[in-house]
Amino acid sequence: MVPRLTTALKGPLLELEQRILTAQPAIEHWFRTQWQEHTPPFYSSVDLRNSGFKLAPVDTNLFPGGFNNLNPDFLPLCVHAVQSAVEKICPEARGVLLIPENHTRNQFYLQNVAQLGRILRQAGFNVRIGSLLPEITQPTTLELANGNTLTLEPLVRTGNRLGVKDFDPCVILLNNDLSSGAPDILKNLEQTVLPPLEAGWYVRRKSRHFAAYHQVTGQFADLIKIDPWLIDPYFAVCNQVNFHEKVGEDCLAAQVDAVLQQIRAKYAEYDVKQDPFVIVKADAGTYGMGIMTVKDASEVRDLNRKQRNKMAVVKEGLQVSDVLVQEGVYTFENLNEAVAEPVVYMIDRYVVGGFYRMHTERGVDENLNAPGMRFEPLAFEDCCILPNPDCEPDDMPNRFYAYGVVARLAMLAASLELEGMQA
Amino acid sequence: MVPRLTTALKGPLLELEQRILTAQPAIEHWFRTQWQEHTPPFYSSVDLRNSGFKLAPVDTNLFPGGFNNLNPDFLPLCVHAVQSAVEKICPEARGVLLIPENHTRNQFYLQNVAQLGRILRQAGFNVRIGSLLPEITQPTTLELANGNTLTLEPLVRTGNRLGVKDFDPCVILLNNDLSSGAPDILKNLEQTVLPPLEAGWYVRRKSRHFAAYHQVTGQFADLIKIDPWLIDPYFAVCNQVNFHEKVGEDCLAAQVDAVLQQIRAKYAEYDVKQDPFVIVKADAGTYGMGIMTVKDASEVRDLNRKQRNKMAVVKEGLQVSDVLVQEGVYTFENLNEAVAEPVVYMIDRYVVGGFYRMHTERGVDENLNAPGMRFEPLAFEDCCILPNPDCEPDDMPNRFYAYGVVARLAMLAASLELEGMQA
Numbered sequence: 001m002v003p004r005l006t007t008a009l010k011g012p013l014l015e016l017e018q019r020i021l022t023a024q025p026a027i028e029h030w031f032r033t034q035w036q037e038h039t040p041p042f043y044s045s046v047d048l049r050n051s052g053f054k055l056a057p058v059d060t061n062l063f064p065g066g067f068n069n070l071n072p073d074f075l076p077l078c079v080h081a082v083q084s085a086v087e088k089i090c091p092e093a094r095g096v097l098l099i100p101e102n103h104t105r106n107q108f109y110l111q112n113v114a115q116l117g118r119i120l121r122q123a124g125f126n127v128r129i130g131s132l133l134p135e136i137t138q139p140t141t142l143e144l145a146n147g148n149t150l151t152l153e154p155l156v157r158t159g160n161r162l163g164v165k166d167f168d169p170c171v172i173l174l175n176n177d178l179s180s181g182a183p184d185i186l187k188n189l190e191q192t193v194l195p196p197l198e199a200g201w202y203v204r205r206k207s208r209h210f211a212a213y214h215q216v217t218g219q220f221a222d223l224i225k226i227d228p229w230l231i232d233p234y235f236a237v238c239n240q241v242n243f244h245e246k247v248g249e250d251c252l253a254a255q256v257d258a259v260l261q262q263i264r265a266k267y268a269e270y271d272v273k274q275d276p277f278v279i280v281k282a283d284a285g286t287y288g289m290g291i292m293t294v295k296d297a298s299e300v301r302d303l304n305r306k307q308r309n310k311m312a313v314v315k316e317g318l319q320v321s322d323v324l325v326q327e328g329v330y331t332f333e334n335l336n337e338a339v340a341e342p343v344v345y346m347i348d349r350y351v352v353g354g355f356y357r358m359h360t361e362r363g364v365d366e367n368l369n370a371p372g373m374r375f376e377p378l379a380f381e382d383c384c385i386l387p388n389p390d391c392e393p394d395d396m397p398n399r400f401y402a403y404g405v406v407a408r409l410a411m412l413a414a415s416l417e418l419e420g421m422q423a
Numbered sequence: 424m425v426p427r428l429t430t431a432l433k434g435p436l437l438e439l440e441q442r443i444l445t446a447q448p449a450i451e452h453w454f455r456t457q458w459q460e461h462t463p464p465f466y467s468s469v470d471l472r473n474s475g476f477k478l479a480p481v482d483t484n485l486f487p488g489g490f491n492n493l494n495p496d497f498l499p500l501c502v503h504a505v506q507s508a509v510e511k512i513c514p515e516a517r518g519v520l521l522i523p524e525n526h527t528r529n530q531f532y533l534q535n536v537a538q539l540g541r542i543l544r545q546a547g548f549n550v551r552i553g554s555l556l557p558e559i560t561q562p563t564t565l566e567l568a569n570g571n572t573l574t575l576e577p578l579v580r581t582g583n584r585l586g587v588k589d590f591d592p593c594v595i596l597l598n599n600d601l602s603s604g605a606p607d608i609l610k611n612l613e614q615t616v617l618p619p620l621e622a623g624w625y626v627r628r629k630s631r632h633f634a635a636y637h638q639v640t641g642q643f644a645d646l647i648k649i650d651p652w653l654i655d656p657y658f659a660v661c662n663q664v665n666f667h668e669k670v671g672e673d674c675l676a677a678q679v680d681a682v683l684q685q686i687r688a689k690y691a692e693y694d695v696k697q698d699p700f701v702i703v704k705a706d707a708g709t710y711g712m713g714i715m716t717v718k719d720a721s722e723v724r725d726l727n728r729k730q731r732n733k734m735a736v737v738k739e740g741l742q743v744s745d746v747l748v749q750e751g752v753y754t755f756e757n758l759n760e761a762v763a764e765p766v767v768y769m770i771d772r773y774v775v776g777g778f779y780r781m782h783t784e785r786g787v788d789e790n791l792n793a794p795g796m797r798f799e800p801l802a803f804e805d806c807c808i809l810p811n812p813d814c815e816p817d818d819m820p821n822r823f824y825a826y827g828v829v830a831r832l833a834m835l836a837a838s839l840e841l842e843g844m845q846a
Contacts, residue, residue: 025517028506028547032514073496079808080503080773083451091455094448122809124451350503385502386545 016055016230017402021387023224027405030223031349031412038415040349042085042173042194046407047357048342049329053272055402056233056329057410058279060209062199062418063177065101066355067119068111069377070345074353075119081347082123086171088348090192095126095169097162099186101176102133104152107145114150116175130155130164132176132183139165160190177201179285198421205283206324207237208420213413220409231406233327234262237283241323243312248323249301255325256280257297263327274330277365280311283322290320293328293365328365339366344384344407351384351404439478439653440825444810446647450828453646454772454835461838463772465508465596465617469830470780471765472752476695478825479656479752480833481702483632485622485841486600488524489778490542491534492800493768497776498542504770505546509594511771513615518549518592520585522609524599525556527575530568537573539598553578553587555599555606562588583613600624602708621844628706629747630660631843636836643832654829656750657685660706664746666735671746672724678748679703680720686750697753700788703734706745713743716751716788751788762789767807767830774807774827 020027045064046057067078086093098120100113113129120127131140131152141151153164162185163169172186172193178200186197198204214232221228236255241248256278263276280300281291290311294300303311312320333340333356344354356378384404386397443450468487469480490501509516521543523536536552543550554563554575564574576587585608586592595609595616601623609620621627637655644651659678664671679701686699703723704714713734717723726734735743756763756779767777779801807827809820 024544025547025549029515029517031547032506032510035510036514074499076497076808077499077503080500080507083455083773084503084507087455087458091459092452094452121447122811124448124454126448350506385499388545 016226017398019224019226020402020405021398024387024401026223027220030220031408034412035349038412038419039088040085040346040411041199041414041418042089043345043347044411044414045343045345045354046410048344048403048406049331050333050342050403051274051330052332053270054230054329055406056231056327057213057406058233058326058329059206060213060410060414061177062195062204062414063101063175064345065109065112065175066343066377067115067345068108069355069379070115070353071355071379071381075122077350077352078119078347079122081350081352082119084350085348086123086125089194090171093125093170093192095128095167096120096171096173097164097167097169098127098129098173099132099155099176100129100152102131104133104140104142110142110144110150111146111148113175114144114148116173117150120173126167126169128153128164128167128169130162132185155185157185160188162186162189162191174200196418196422199418201284203421204417205322206281206326207235207283207322209410209413209417210235210324210326212416212420213410215416216409216413229266231409233329234259235324235326238323238325240321242319242321243303243308246308252280252300252323252325253297256294256300259325259327260295260297277328279324279326279328281324281326282320283324285320330365340378342380342403344403346407346411349408349411351407354380354384354400354403354407356380439649440821442647442649443825443828444821447810447824449646450643453643454831457835458772461835461842462511463508463769463834464622464837464841465512466768466770467834467837468766468768468777469833471767471826471829472754473756473765473826474697474753475755476693477653477752478829479654479750480636480829481656481749481752482629483636483833483837484600485618485627485837486524486598487768488532488535488598489766489800490538490768491531492778492802493538493776494778494802498545500773500775501542501770502545504773504775505542507773508771509546509548512617513594516548516593516615518551518590519543519594519596520587520590520592521550521552521596522555522578522599523552523575525554527556527563527565533565533567533573534569534571536598537567537571539596540573543596549590549592551576551587551590551592553585555608578608580608583611585609585612585614597623619841619845622841624707626844627840628745629704629749630658630706630745632833632836632840633658633747633749635839635843636833638839639832639836652689654832656752657682658747658749661746661748663744665742665744666726666731669731675703675723675746675748676720679717679723682748682750683718683720700751702747702749702751704747704749705734705743706747708743753788763801765803765826767826769830769834772831772834774830777803777807777823777826777830779803 041062043064045061047059049056049058098117103109117127129152136152136154139151139153141149143149156163156165161168162172172191181202182197182200217228217232236259238248238251238255259278260276267276275295277293277295280294331339331341338358340356340358342354342356345352358378382397382400384400387401388397464485466487468484470482472479472481521540526532540550552575559575559577562574562576564572566572579586579588584591585595595614604625605620605623640651640655659682661671661674661678682701683699690699698718700716700718703717754762754764761781763779763781765777765779768775781801805820805823807823810824811820
């Protein structure tokens with residue numbers, strides 16, 4: 001039994017949740033019509049922040065890890081959703097080659113890969129795991145902390161087909177976000193690659209995602225008659241920043257100031273007493289490296305060497321040059337003393353569960369997905385799809401339904417984003 | 424926590440289950456290709472019998488009651504499946520009119536209707552319940568034993584559209600098996616009617632269903648290299664029987680004898696020690712009325728008046744004229760002293776759970792769905808879609824996976840059957 005989480009502020013969000021709850025038939029109908037026109041990503045996870053007065057996504061991952069953190073009760077939902085996704089994309093598929101991140105020691109991540117393999121197998125596929133790591137030259141079985149094992153195999157490319165020894169899959173499923181680019185071995189394959197290579201962080205930009213999200217929430221807010229700001233964070237971008245050489249600080253300071261101004265106006269309108277803040281982070285990349293919480297433009301000027309080094313690189317040592325300035329959303333969800341950030345998981349267009357990132361040492365205005373940060377995952381007790389209009393809107397299934405709706409809006413934005421890339 | 428059920432015989436069925444388990448990727452691929460060509464019924468339930476040496480469906484219901492008996496943990500599966508079904512059939516749908524059986528006192532049935540309404544609402548539809556009962560002339564709220572209420576409303580037909588007051592639905596969902604024919608008010612509607620009227624028992628014949636099932640299992644048995652008999656019961660039909668006037672007894676005796684002979688040969692082949700038996704029942708209709716267990720052709724001759732009366736009518740007083748003679752499958756599943764019969768539920772092409780009919784006063788060769796019979800429903804602990812190849816084939820998830828596969832074969836047969844009617 002997973003404990004109930006509380007939010008500190010209940011006023012306006014209850015109103016938002018009530019609006020979402022009341023509009024449920026209209027919302028589901030709207031999503032259905034969207035899926036007639038757009039193709040959802042194969043899978044995705046969305047980090048949400050719930051400030052009580054605002055509920056918004058802050059990151060959308062198209063190569064989600066963390067499937068091992070979901071409530072095992074919802075495994076059947078994952079199996080259904082995978083079957084439905086494959087049926088649409090490649091009904092002929094029998095074999096799936098899963099390509100994970102290049103980790104061999106991160107137990108949490110490896111358990112995620114094992115869980116993904118399990119879901120795919122239970123959905124009825126032959127599954128093998130192919131590694132991009134050069135040191136994997138033969139099948140290598142890793143022991144997992146939970147007693148299971150995971151076998152990584154070297155990739156074998158034959159012409160334009162990719163597989164592993166004695167296995168010619170129909171589908172390549174990437175669980176590797178391609179931060180440092182698409183390896184040649186993945187290019188020009190005749191098999192279906194999910195998600196497409198362009199979804200990798202070497203192409204993707206958070207700013208493009210949030211621009212698409214802005215477009216989506218505009219329509220959605222019209223539909224249910226809310227101020228789109230209640231679900232949509234402000235953002236701005238600076239290109240050609242070079243933290244090492246102090247290039248682009250003026251742009252950054254100006255954008256920080258502009259976004260803070262916008263937030264300040266909204267806080268005044270809604271009588272929010274907290275201090276506005278922004279998150280400054282790399283426009284490409286993941287893992288929460290190179291992230292700052294900023295409450296005044298002066299903070300991004302005259303960074304010391306340590307701060308500049310921290311901001312300058314993300315995963316795999318990549319240099320940051322495009323920087324996103326995003327409205328910070330306080331997280332007022334907490335359990336006991338720990339700050340909690342919900343992460344919602346989707347496969348195809350279906351919400352399949354989620355969990356909370358919980359951390360006792362972080363503040364309500366800090367990013368909870370930072371390097372070296374050991375969060376405690378806390379699986380949602382609820383699957384986010386069982387709203388109950390007979391209960392109060394802060395009733396858990398109803399709050400989780402709202403989380404699932406906002407996460408699906410971000411996922412729809414990712415669909416538009418990917419369409420834009422492939423156009 | 425639902426207790427584990429046991430089967431008395433474990434030999435050949437373990438082999439069958441093992442075969443099904445090993446072939447899982449091939450089976451799921453095969454089902455996917457089938458659903459490219461055929462449309463599954465909106466919903467269905469399949470009564471299975473597990474004799475240890477044989478696992479077979481004995482009835483397929485296209486207007487399933489009993490959703491209230493499913494494990495509430497699997498409610499999200501129902502919601503996903505309904506969303507997927509509607510998306511394919513009528514993505515524009517917002518409102519669903521549910522038309523139940525004409526019961527106002529059967530608490531078990533009413534709770535089923537309430538549960539169906541809940542599933543549809545959670546899938547995002549506006550739902551109202553329209554009654555065919557002439558005495559429902561205004562909205563009538565019934566109190567349910569579990570504390571909930573259910574409101575039945577009189578149907579309103581305007582031109583070729585059916586609804587209830589102030590509600591013009593996109594879809595009419597029948598949970599009424601139309602035993603006594605399709606009422607005029609349901610005919611020639613411009614809205615989508617699910618399942619189609621032809622699925623009603625006034626048209627449907629069990630023999631046509633089992634002929635389609637025979638065709639399906641022939642292909643399936645080829646696929647996984649088994650004797651189709653292990654999942655397919657023999658059957659034969661007598662038409663123009665009149666029990667009251669003792670017309671057709673010769674035909675019946677001959678068919679009983681023929682089917683018993685076929686079973687006897689198979690029992691010899693598989694070294695089964697039990698006595699072969701057949702079930703004699705109406706070829707149309709439901710509710711297990713007019714059902715006999717027969718071990719010798721002589722038993723269908725010279726029925727006494729009481730037996731003849733019992734066999735002559737089914738639900739709603741309909742006269743039986745077409746009679747099905749079906750191979751009886753022993754049920755050797757039991758819990759403590761009670762005989763148990765699994766019923767698997769599906770929405771669209773997805774297995775969404777099931778339950779056991781349990782009865783202490785019935786024998787292993789008797790029908791467990793008989794009038795006046797109070798069975799104890801026992802929800803499956805498992806959702807039938809999580810086979811685990813690392814466990815023994817009699818491990819519960821694996822047994823339930825086999826149940827789900829055989830139930831889906833029957834559901835596929837129903838698809839062919841409905842296509843045949845609409846052709």
